[in-house]
Amino acid sequence: MLRRIQVLPWIHTAYDISIAVLVGFAASRYGEECDQLIGWAMALALVFRRRRPFAVMGLVAGLALVQYVLAEYPDPMLASAPAAYDAALLVAMVSVVTHARAMWHIWTAGAVVLLGVGVEAGFGLPGARDAEGDVFSLVAFGGVCTALWLTAMVLRTRRLYVASLEARAATAEREREHLVRLAAAEERAEIARELHDVVAHSLAVMILQADGAGYVLKSDPGKAVSALKVIGDTGRDALADMHRIVRVLRSGRKVSGVIEDPDTETGRLRVSMDDLETVAERARAAGLKVDLVVEGVRGGLSTADQLTVLRVVQECLTNVLRHAGPGARVDITLRFCKDVILISVVDDGAGKLAGSARAAAGTSGGNGLVGMRERVEVSGGSFSAGPRLGAGWQVDAEIPVQEPPLRTKG
Structure with missing residues (x-):
């Protein structure tokens, strides 16, 4: 060309x-x-x-x-x-x-x-x-010149029309490339959120449990065995999630769309609100004082809504473990209204790591807060996070309830 x-x-x-x-x-x-x-x-x-x-x-x-x-x-x-x-x-x-x-x-x-x-x-x-x-010459030659002028006008109009089509095609191609780049960026962000949620939470729990097991290994072998069991369970779950994400990447499917399908035989994640208890229990085993309160009926939620709620709570507990440390108290309140889910996670900042580490986290705005905000905003909700008056941290999220997809037989 x-x-x-x-x-x-x-x-x-x-x-x-x-x-x-x-x-x-x-x-x-x-x-x-x-x-x-x-x-x-x-x-x-x-x-x-x-x-x-x-x-x-x-x-x-x-x-x-x-x-x-x-x-x-x-x-x-x-x-x-x-x-x-x-x-x-x-x-x-x-x-x-x-x-x-x-x-x-x-x-x-x-x-x-x-x-x-x-x-x-x-x-x-x-x-x-x-x-x-000479009227005849005037009409004859005038007619020929007029016909030539009109023919040239037709050619001009056609040339401009073809040029406009080429310009539209070039614009459409640029827009298509732009949309592809946006889709790729969105896909990378979704993958980054999934990897962060899986790796950050699991590693935080495993590191604290390993430290605790090493500390009480001789004085209280029973607690050490319990901590090692939590490490093993957390590691297996994290490995399963990593395998699922790798299968999604190899198949080229969209991360968010894959997660919403609860078919585990195809490597897709099954998520339910019962996993909240497991997440809270692991946080308690890591040393946090977790109080989970659920108000309202939590049934009939789509898989995407359940996953968003689970990831927000999981990331909040991970941040408390990382920045406040064991010993902090966390109050988790979930209110399931008719068309909205209200999430409130509040900690007292009284853990072993509270102080300079938590102050640095308040100004850094890490990937965890960014990931939670993106998840909630993708669902059409609102998100806010920040330090409380005195000590501690508070996260509030509001997620509109989506109707679960209807499944047909056959």
């Missing part, structure tokens, strides 16, 4: 030179004193008809007027009129109609040609040698 674009100007130049040579050759067949000078001047002007169509039209029309005057008034006459090289005037008119940008240039070019036809037919300047009007 690029090679074609580069070669096309050379073809146009060769075509214009060929027309100019033909006009000059036609002028050379006339023997009056000024015919060749006028004809070759017209021919030379046609070489630039694509670059300056209206200027070329004016120059050729002026030369045609000089030709008419030299043919009608001097005795003997110094030029032939009409002559074959007068076709340069028609070529210049077509060039204006085809290439000019202003419409008044196009109408002016047509009017000049029709005026020239009228002058040549004998309805022109007073005192000319051939001053008798």
Whole structure:
């Protein structure tokens, strides 16, 4: 395509030179004193008809007027009129109609040609040698010039239409590429949220349990065994989630769409509100004092809503573990209303890591808060998080309830 674009100007130049040579050759067949000078001047002007169509039209029309005057008034006459090289005037008119940008240039070019036809037919300047009007010539040549002008207008309209289609196609292609880039960015963000939720929460629980098991290994082997069991269960769940995400990436399916389908045989995650108790229990095993309160009926929620609620609560507990540490108290309140889910997670900031680490978290705005905000906003809800007066942290989320998809048999 690029090679074609580069070669096309050379073809146009060769075509214009060929027309100019033909006009000059036609002028050379006339023997009056000024015919060749006028004809070759017209021919030379046609070489630039694509670059300056209206200027070329004016120059050729002026030369045609000089030709008419030299043919009608001097005795003997110094030029032939009409002559074959007068076709340069028609070529210049077509060039204006085809290439000019202003419409008044196009109408002016047509009017000049029709005026020239009228002058040549004998309805022109007073005192000319051939001053008798020839209506037949006026109608015949005027009709031919009008038909040529209309044909050029049709070609111009078609060329502009094709150009507009090409512009639309190019715009559509750019928009399509932009949408692909946006979809890829959205997909990467969803994958990043999933990986962060799985890895950050699981590793936080496993690290704290491992530290605790190492601390009480000799003094209280029973607690160490319990902590190791929590580590194993958490690791297996995290590994299962990682396998699921890897299968999704290999199959090229959309992460959010895959999660919403509870078919575990295809590597898709089954999520229910019962997992909240498991998440809270693991946080308690890691040293947090978790109080989970559920108000209202929590049945009939779509898988996407259940997953959003679970991930928000899970991430809040992970942040408390990381920034406040064991010993902090966390109050989780879930209110299931008719068309909205209200989530409130409040901690007292009284853990072993409270202080400088929690202050730094308040100003950093890590991936966990960003991921929770994106999840809630994708569901059409609202999200807010920030430090409380005194000590601690509070997270509030409001998630509109979506109707679960209907499943058909068969």
